[in-house]
Amino acid sequence: MKILVAVKRVVDYNVKVRVKADNSGVDLANVKMSMNPFCEIAVEEAVRLKEQGIATEVVVVTVGPSTAQEQLRTALALGADRAILVESAEDLTSLAVAKLLKAVVDKEQPLLVILGKQAIDSDNNQTGQMLAALSGYGQGTFASKVEISGDKVAVTREIDGGAQTVSLKLPAIVTTDLRLNEPRYASLPNIMKAKKKPLEVVTADALGVSTASTNTTLEVEAPAARSAGIKVKSVAELVEKLKNEAKVI
Amino acid sequence: MTILVIAEHDNKVLAPATLNTVAAAAKIGGDIHVLVAGQGAGAVAEAAAKVAGVSKVLSADNAAYAHQLPENVAPLVAELGKGYSHILAAATSNGKNILPRVAAQLDVDQISEIISVESADTFKRPIYAGNAIATVQSNAAVKVITVRATGFDPVAAEGGSAAVEAVAAAHDAGTSSFVGEELAKSDRPELTAAKIVVSGGRGMQNGDNFKHLYALADKLGAAVGASRAAVDAGFVPNDMQVGQTGKIVAPQLYIAVGISGAIQHLAGMKDSKVIVAINKDEEAPIFQVADYGLVADLFEAIPELEKLV
Numbered sequence: 001m002k003i004l005v006a007v008k009r010v011v012d013y014n015v016k017v018r019v020k021a022d023n024s025g026v027d028l029a030n031v032k033m034s035m036n037p038f039c040e041i042a043v044e045e046a047v048r049l050k051e052q053g054i055a056t057e058v059v060v061v062t063v064g065p066s067t068a069q070e071q072l073r074t075a076l077a078l079g080a081d082r083a084i085l086v087e088s089a090e091d092l093t094s095l096a097v098a099k100l101l102k103a104v105v106d107k108e109q110p111l112l113v114i115l116g117k118q119a120i121d122s123d124n125n126q127t128g129q130m131l132a133a134l135s136g137y138g139q140g141t142f143a144s145k146v147e148i149s150g151d152k153v154a155v156t157r158e159i160d161g162g163a164q165t166v167s168l169k170l171p172a173i174v175t176t177d178l179r180l181n182e183p184r185y186a187s188l189p190n191i192m193k194a195k196k197k198p199l200e201v202v203t204a205d206a207l208g209v210s211t212a213s214t215n216t217t218l219e220v221e222a223p224a225a226r227s228a229g230i231k232v233k234s235v236a237e238l239v240e241k242l243k244n245e246a247k248v249i
Numbered sequence: 250m251t252i253l254v255i256a257e258h259d260n261k262v263l264a265p266a267t268l269n270t271v272a273a274a275a276k277i278g279g280d281i282h283v284l285v286a287g288q289g290a291g292a293v294a295e296a297a298a299k300v301a302g303v304s305k306v307l308s309a310d311n312a313a314y315a316h317q318l319p320e321n322v323a324p325l326v327a328e329l330g331k332g333y334s335h336i337l338a339a340a341t342s343n344g345k346n347i348l349p350r351v352a353a354q355l356d357v358d359q360i361s362e363i364i365s366v367e368s369a370d371t372f373k374r375p376i377y378a379g380n381a382i383a384t385v386q387s388n389a390a391v392k393v394i395t396v397r398a399t400g401f402d403p404v405a406a407e408g409g410s411a412a413v414e415a416v417a418a419a420h421d422a423g424t425s426s427f428v429g430e431e432l433a434k435s436d437r438p439e440l441t442a443a444k445i446v447v448s449g450g451r452g453m454q455n456g457d458n459f460k461h462l463y464a465l466a467d468k469l470g471a472a473v474g475a476s477r478a479a480v481d482a483g484f485v486p487n488d489m490q491v492g493q494t495g496k497i498v499a500p501q502l503y504i505a506v507g508i509s510g511a512i513q514h515l516a517g518m519k520d521s522k523v524i525v526a527i528n529k530d531e532e533a534p535i536f537q538v539a540d541y542g543l544v545a546d547l548f549e550a551i552p553e554l555e556k557l558v
Contacts, residue, residue, distance in 0.1 A: 125361060164430040229524070
């Protein structure tokens with residue numbers, strides 16, 4: 001079966017971002033960018049399914065600026081077979097991205113689409129669910145285990161009180177949680193080989209999808225800073241402060 | 250303006266997060282209706298009817314909704330939701346699972362995890378692991394929103410007297426089925442609703458050592474949480490994780506034990522009223538957000554703390 005994996009170029013998870021002085025957004029100039037950590041887990045899962053002989057082809061897709069080709073090359077170095085960049089300079093909402101991905105799904109006809117559960121920049125946690133709605137497929141969100149048998153996929157999901165398993169008819173959409181797997185590192189030979197793998201670029205306009213949004217971001221501000229705390233010298237002093245100063249115990 | 254709130258429940262009990270979601274709806278203003286989609290969830294509908302500020306409860310009782318499968322519940326919400334100005338759900342694993350599917354079916358953008366209501370169409374929400382706060386305006390005919398429970402004080406669970414109305418609509422997409430679930434059993438308060446949370450990190454060294462935190466938590470009536478490092482190392486189960494990708498808590502008192510304080514962990518707890526850090530590394534970033542910091546070996550400090558509280 002063919003598996004489609006969606007990845008996103010985001011600010012590296014170790015970077016402490018700063019809000020721009022004019023409150024128009026977050027300053028991303030000269031900041032290290034990487035593949036969203038949940039997308040790495042999605043790529044890893046698809047590659048493992050290929051290694052088990054379940055997947056025949058792994059196609060990786062991203063929606064973003066031309067620089068997002070770097071993240072597609074990373075996915076190719078990790079084991080994806082070919083890549084598609086849907087080029088768009090705009091900052092698109094989850095719904096717009098889901099619509100563009102739907103156009104790619106219609107063209108590629110994968111049996112399984114794997115996405116991360118959320119991107120660490122917008123923290124939306126929407127795209128996979130929206131893609132599932134638009135395509136009419138079942139969804140296995142926040143997956144910690146994925147097992148394919150016949151024309152079904154069993155997905156174990158992380159839920160608030162523990163874990164839940166659902167069975168979905170293929171084709172289906174899966175979004176990854178942290179515990180699904182441990183992504184591998186790309187080896188140098190594989191990075192070199194990835195440069196020769198096919199990477200197709202299409203524009204968002206060419207897919208004939210409206211990316212208009214019903215949301216507008218008016219302002220982005222820094223969160224309120226916490227006032228500086230104090231260091232106590234002993235457990236007794238800590239208990240005394242919690243009882244008499246903070247009055248929380 | 251009429252607002253539809255999706256009840257969070259397990260077919261037996263109305264989850265507390267619903268009360269925070271109704272509080273957000275009350276800030277928007279207008280009539281508040283609550284949808285209880287489930288199977289044999291009559292007690293939940295009755296509980297929802299008593300919630301302060303709720304004017305009507307819609308009860309969709311059908312086998313297809315028994316496990317809140319999004320493929321079946323989302324079409325129901327989208328169909329009912331067309332007549333509303335806002336659709337709200339708690340940003341729980343259920344709410345996050347279902348609501349984006351509803352938004353896509355209604356062809357509108359969703360606003361995730363709002364922490365405040367500025368006006369009927371403008372909301373604040375954290376982005377970049379809580380390192381920035383975005384003010385977002387929606388011009389959608391139906392505004393689809395998930396609510397971060399810690400951003401809103403819950404409304405009273407009693408005092409309302411709404412009518413319960415049965416909804417006949419049954420949607421069964423037939424694309425998914427429930428297989429089973431494993432729920433963690435705990436006698437301690439629920440993590441996201443606890444007044445005091447005691448969390449352990451990599452510094453706990455192993456799962457067995459968490460017994461020191463459990464003992465302290467039981468003395469304080471607290472819930473026990475964990476950092477990603479502690480979960481990944483297998484010390485405790487996943488549903489105890491506090492952080493950007495785990496649970497978001499904002500208790501009166503958060504005690505971080507053996508937790509360095511990575512950005513992703515802080516995203517889940519930095520709105521706590523009082524933060525205490527106990528760590529032997531005095532350079533640990535957690536001390537930058539802690540109101541009270543104690544540089545000490547946790548294996549000495551925790552038993553002593555348990556004795557003194």
